[in-house]
Amino acid sequence: MESARPVPFLDLKAQQARIATDLRRRIDAVLAHCQFILGPEVAELERQLAEFCGAAHCVAVSSGTDALQIAMMAEGVGPGDAVFLPAFTYTATAEVPLLLGATPVFVDVDPHTFQIDPAHLATRVEQVRAGGKLRPRALIGVDLFGQPADWAALREIAARADLFALDDCAQSFGASLHGEKLGRAADATAISFFPSKPLGGYGDGGALLTESAERAALYRSLRTHGEGTTRYDVLRTGMNGRLDTLQAAVLLSKLTVFADELLARERIAAVYDSRLGHAVQIPARVPDSTAAWAIYAILLPGTAARDRLQAGLKAAGVPSAIYYPKPLHHQPAYRASHDGTALPVSEDISTRIMALPLHPDLTDQDVERIVKAVLAHV
């Protein structure tokens, strides 16, 4: 008999129970000192995050989206600039260049790993150059679903075309590539602490990582209204983009269990791989990498098969989600800025992709139940 309790897609309460004592201690410390803006926990978090991934500098900010925006503002990206990014990603990646007056140029993705396709990026850069209307200026490579993009290839193309390379690592902090944690793969790396991310806070939050002291100083200035060395010294147009001290306290507590949670996520992904790989298309592993498994996405043969599986899982108390039902160049907000290039992989996989629950608090019984429910409906 199946248990009546639905499997949680995400279980922040279970995680909270595991870290309750430390979490309370951290929050109480903030309530005691009352430095709610840029309190000591923010600097401590920045140190710990930089250390975790071996980055030289970390600047904590108000969200992953603001991290992307601050990084682009620091480079002076604006009207006339082409910013290359995958068509198959979350909307924030494309929203930021548009907010700054630049033009997103959508690039297709790999059909097996779902990561941005370096060969297509090179083609798109050449197209933009030949078109003569926009200046190739920046790349936002996304590490999608917890796996890293092919940064060796992306960096080479970016260097050849003189693009600023920004790693949108919102979903994949904790993953590694060629033996190094993500955080140093590009000129700057943006991460998100949205609650459902592998390292999630209790509200919005994000951070920028970079090897460049100059960039880090600019990010600090931009996150506080473009300030200079004193508070009322305004050097540039900035924003209110700071991370709250309370969020930093929560994240410091969550960092104590983060490495173990990454191992738990990998264990579950390995079970899905071995038990489901013969029945559905599982995500191909990016070579020489480890994943943070924010999302475990499978591919079904088509939309009807996906609908059937989703309905079957729902009846069995197993939730699922679709990331992403539309590639960005088909979204009303971005259609007008797209040059009409077909992006066949992004267009195809959005019709048949589906995510299964994957988080560190799934029990072995939950995982077994998910596997059996999938196998019963494909």
Ligand SMILES: Cc1ncc(COP(=O)(O)O)c(C=O)c1O
């Ligand atoms: C790929 C990607 N980029 C950027 C963001 C934006 O992060 P945030 O929600 O913290 O602004 C997200 C997630 O929300 C994301 O998944």
